[in-house]
Structure formats: structure tokens, C-alpha cells
Amino acid sequence: MRAHALPLKYKHPLLDIVGTGGDGMATFNLSTAAAVVLSSLGVNVAKHGNRSVSSTSGAADALEALGISIQSTPASAAALLDQTHMCFLFAPLYHASMRYAIEPRKSLGFRTIFNQLGPLTNPAGAAYQLLGVYSRELAKRYAEVLVKLNTKRALVVTGSDGMDELTITGKTDAYLIENNQIHSFVLTPEDVGLTRGTIEELRVHNPQESAKIIETVLTGVSRNASAVNAVLLNAGAGLFTAGRTNSIAEGVREAREAIQSGRAAKQLGLLRAKTKVMLHV
DSSP, X not given: OTTXXXXXXXXXXXXXXXXXXXXXXXXXXXXXXXXXXXXXXXXXXXXXXXXXXXXXXXXXXXXXXXXXXXXXXXXXXXXXXXXXXXXXXEHHHHOGGGGGGHHHHHHHOSOOHHHHHGGGOOTXXXXXXXXXXXXXXXXXXXXXXXXXXXXXXXXXXXXXXXXXXOOXXXXXXXXXXXXTEEEEEEEOGGGGTOOOOOGGGGBOSXXXXXXXHHHHHHXXXXXXXXXXXXHHHHHHHHHXXXXXSSSHHHHHHHHHHHHHTTHXXXXXXXXXXXXXXXXXX
8 A cells, every 4th residue: 555655755754643543432533633733833744544434533524624625635735744834645535546445434334454554554654653553452563563664763552441542541552663673661641741531521423523622622722621631642742753852741741832822723723724725736
């Protein structure tokens, strides 16, 4: 799939932040929200994703509900990166064969091998990757695969609650891949200055609910502490993965500042505006 993808070549290193999906948690799109925070801080994010298959809201669905276009070409995606530090690579546009799997996957309604393949097939060949998976066993396998793919630096994470993200409900098992070595560690919200939350506060029923939570978090008006902390935790991990901070805790502090200062909200508006005018670059 990597060899046959429509490639995006970019002049600077890129970060992808993505989960396998299929964790059955029905949470809002944490990695999508974190991607906006990361790009507001100057991290070049090429987020690879798709519509919902086995969840209530896929990354593409949430972005559209936020008013951000998911349509792009390699040229327009590169232009968006130049102007906003972020682009979305909608899988069916960059993997022609994936178009034929959309309806069968929807009809099945549960996770398939495509959940596992998707995060490994970013068309931009992102040098930095924060990948969330739904089980510890799969996380270990992902780490081993990323070593074989000569990934520059990656962090594979899985929540003890089964989330395919860093979780705020308890422990996260993490595998850092760098210099073809794997270093494992366990992280809790308290380790990075956050309080624990509940899955219930993260659940949504559709993309519109996901978009609403994302927007309130990014604009700094959310009263949902679990949602805010979940975004801070994953954005902080993204900064660490991209080598922008020396620790996830430091990344969490920078992510918090991005929201409190209004940078994340400004970035959301910028993405809405630019994706509308750059569709046909």
C-alpha cells in the first residue's frame, strides 16, 4: 500500500498522529483535536485518516463537521502545510484501491485488517508518528514493524482501558521507537500534571457531537475536564514524539499554553478558511 499510494513530498519533516480505531469506546476524535493544537505550535502535521467504519466518528467526519474540507491533492496539501502547518490526507484519495473497500467495511461494521494497515501507510511518509492502537499485544507488534520500516522516531500507545490513544482514565503503555531501538514505559495522567477522567465524558454519538467537544476544547471554553485533559495529554505526546520537547509533561504544558493563549482557536479558524480556498491548487 505504501508503494502504490499517491505520494506527498514535503520539504520539512512531518508528524502523523493517528489511531487504528476499532477500540469500541465511541469517544470524540482526540487525535484530530491534538493535531490542531500541534500545528498551532508549528509542528508540521500530515494527518492520514478516513471516515468512520466501526466508530461513531472518523477523523474525516469530524473535520467536515468542524467546517474543514478533507479534499486535497498532493499540491494543495503541500500548500496547506506551508500556510497552516497541517493537512489532512483522506485515505481514499491517496490509496486508490481503498475506494473499493469503503462499502464492504461499512457493511461489516467492525474492525478489519484495514484498521491495522491504515496508520502504517501515510502517503507523506511521515518521519515522526504517534500511533494509537487498541491492545498491548498489537502495540508491541507495531513497534517492531516500525523498526523494520526504519522510522525516524515514533511513539506507539495503548490505554489500559482499551483506548487507541493515551488515556486519562489510568495507565498508558507506550513504546518509543528511535535509532531502531524500542524503549517501553508506562505513563499515567498524574505523571504529566493532569488529573484522571472518565470515558463517559469522552463519548459521542455522531461527528457533530465530536466537533462540538473539539471546538469547545480548542477555544478554551470547555467545562469538560476529561476532554480537555485528554487533548492536552495526546498533544503533549505529539510534541515529545516530534522532538519539540524533552518530555511529555513539558509537551502538556506547551499544549495548555496554546489553548489558553488562543493560538489553538486561531488555528482552527485558519484551517477552515484555507481549506475552502485551496481545494484546487
